[in-house]
Amino acid sequence: xxxxxxxxxxxxxxxxxxxxxxxxxxxxxxxxxxxxxxxxxxxxxxxxxxxxxxxxxxxxxxxxxxxxxxxxxxxxxxxxxxxxxxxxxxxxxxxxxxxxxxxxxxxxxxxxxxxxxxxxxxxxxxxxxxxxxxxxxxxxxxxxxxxxxxxxxxxxxxxxxxxxxxxxxxxxxxxxxxxxxxxxxxxxxxxxxxxxxxxxxxxxxxxxxxxxxxxxxxxxxxxxxxxxxxxxxxxxxxxxxxxxxxxxxxxxxxxxxxxxxxxxxxxxxxxxxxxxxxxxxxxxxxxxxxxxxxxxxxxxxxxxxxxxxxxxxxxxxxxxxxxxxxxxxxxxxxxxxxxxxxxxxxxxxxxxxxxxxxxxxxxxxxxxxxxxxxxxxxxxxxxxxxxxxxxxxxxxxxxxxxxxxxxxxxxxxxxxxxxxxxxxxxxxxxxxxxxxxxxxxxxxxxxxx
Ligand code: NDP
Numbered sequence: 043x044x045x046x047x048x049x050x051x052x053x054x055x056x057x058x059x060x061x062x063x064x065x066x067x068x069x070x071x072x073x074x075x076x077x078x079x080x081x082x083x084x085x086x087x088x089x090x091x092x093x094x095x096x097x098x099x100x101x102x103x104x105x106x107x108x109x110x111x112x113x114x115x116x117x118x119x120x121x122x123x124x125x126x127x128x129x130x131x132x133x134x135x136x137x138x139x140x141x142x143x144x145x146x147x148x149x150x151x152x153x154x155x156x157x158x159x160x161x162x163x164x165x166x167x168x169x170x171x172x173x174x175x176x177x178x179x180x181x182x183x184x185x186x187x188x189x190x191x192x193x194x195x196x197x198x199x200x201x202x203x204x205x206x207x208x209x210x211x212x213x214x215x216x217x218x219x220x221x222x223x224x225x226x227x228x229x230x231x232x233x234x235x236x237x238x239x240x241x242x243x244x245x246x247x248x249x250x251x252x253x254x255x256x257x258x259x260x261x262x263x264x265x266x267x268x269x270x271x272x273x274x275x276x277x278x279x280x281x282x283x284x285x286x287x288x289x290x291x292x293x294x295x296x297x298x299x300x301x302x303x304x305x306x307x308x309x310x311x312x313x314x315x316x317x318x319x320x321x322x323x324x325x326x327x328x329x330x331x332x333x334x335x336x337x338x339x340x341x342x343x344x345x346x347x348x349x350x351x352x353x354x355x356x357x358x359x360x361x362x363x364x365x366x367x368x369x370x371x372x373x374x375x376x377x378x379x380x381x382x383x384x385x386x387x388x389x390x391x392x393x394x395x396x397x398x399x400x401x402x403x404x405x406x407x408x409x410x411x412x413x414x415x416x417x418x419x420x421x422x423x424x425x426x427x428x429x430x431x432x433x434x435x436x437x438x439x440x441x442x443x444x445x446x447x448x449x450x451x452x453x454x455x456x457x458x459x460x461x462x463x464x465x466x467x468x469x470x471x472x473x474x475x476x477x478x479x480x481x482x483x484x485x486x487x488x489x490x491x
Pocket of ligand 1: 390391420
């Protein structure tokens with residue numbers, strides 16, 4: 043690999059060798075290490091103490107069988123994962139993903155990314171991630187419940203409000219968190235609200251948690267625009283996905299005066315030049331759990347569906363990838379640049395490939411990495427834990443105000459840190475370095491752990 047100082051290069055080589063076949067994990071480690079050159083030059087103690095090498099090795103990795111019975115009476119076997127990556131700053135914290143593509147390399151990339159994201163929030167949360175290769179699509183509520191109960195029957199022993207606190211991610215929303223929490227409570231005989239976040243409002247959830255990642259990403263972009271004396275007003279925006287993050291990103295963009303002209307799911311994308319109708323998207327994706335193509339049937343008019351994954355061919359000024367990892371590669375990045383895109387912010391985790399990020403940087407497109415831009419979700423989870431611990435519950439307006447302040451602080455921390463390390467305006471460097479230093483300093487203080 044080019045571009046890494048010798049010491050970091052050796053660490054990367056070791057990660058690649060010891061975690062063979064885990065391409066996404068390699069990519070996420072490489073992405074962080076490429077920012078740390080100036081840090082280790084200024085602070086050789088991070089290398090001498092092996093804190094970087096230690097950061098790349100999870101504290102604990104759990105892989106387990108998840109047997110369950112489907113509605114036809116057939117036994118199904120899935121594989122469950124929890125990677126407890128780093129607890130220097132607080133209990134392991136990070137979502138669970140249910141998707142057929144889940145394997146150890148994806149969970150490790152997400153867990154690694156989560157360490158720095160959680161650190162950047164300034165809150166007392168470590169990094170972890172988990173999930174299963176279970177596909178909830180087309181499964182009945184009862185099947186999803188039985189699956190969640192079986193998963194928790196193993197996972198519960200590793201969790202706890204001071205130990206490891208999961209939340210949702212792809213394929214895991216409030217329904218799944220409910221089934222997981224119900225089983226945890228049943229097995230442990232404890233109403234331990236702080237053990238999971240993303241809970242329903244009537245049983246320990248926080249206002250704004252559902253909206254937090256999407257809203258937070260848009261608040262972050264709003265800070266970018268403000269720094270350029272600009273606003274969302276009248277901007278054309280493309281958002282990929284139509285799940286939790288995408289829906290609430292669209293909601294906030296519309297509130298701030300932007301026009302979202304396209305969004306997608308894994309079957310294709312819809313284009314609606316008048317601006318997508320969010321009520322219809324919510325009806326199709328949240329209520330019916332159907333395909334995005336149904337949007338066009340309900341909306342009519344000039345809205346149309348394209349059976350292709352490349353929503354990035356639709357011209358826009360701001361692009362928010364909110365679906366999944368590596369959804370924008372070099373070709374898609376070039377198309378966005380050619381069509382006049384000026385700001386890209388990652389609502390999803392690692393949706394832009396290294397090539398894409400390189401093209402954006404070379405073309406002067408402002409690029410906000412996920413570990414900064416989408417940190418609003420986990421930050422609001424930490425607010426949920428705070429409310430659970432104090433048996434309190436805040437209003438929507440109060441919680442949203444806190445979220446906006448947190449996103450502003452993360453934005454400013456990225457810029458100040460990028461300046462301090464000689465890379466003004468570079469959000470990737472700012473996020474990686476600021477996230478790294480807080481967790482690395484905590485690890486040094488805690489001795490050899
Ligand atoms: P959801 O399951 O709610 O939605 C995911 C969306 O992305 C769906 O529209 C889905 O389409 C689409 N999608 C998933 N996989 C693919 C794929 N391989 N190709 C094309 N489209 C795909 O998940 P979330 O909205 O919660 O998560 C989206 C992203 O945001 C993930 O990267 C997640 O890690 C990240 N994130 C989520 C947070 C949260 O609080 N939920 C916090 C921080 C980051 P379909 O319906 O067809 O599957």
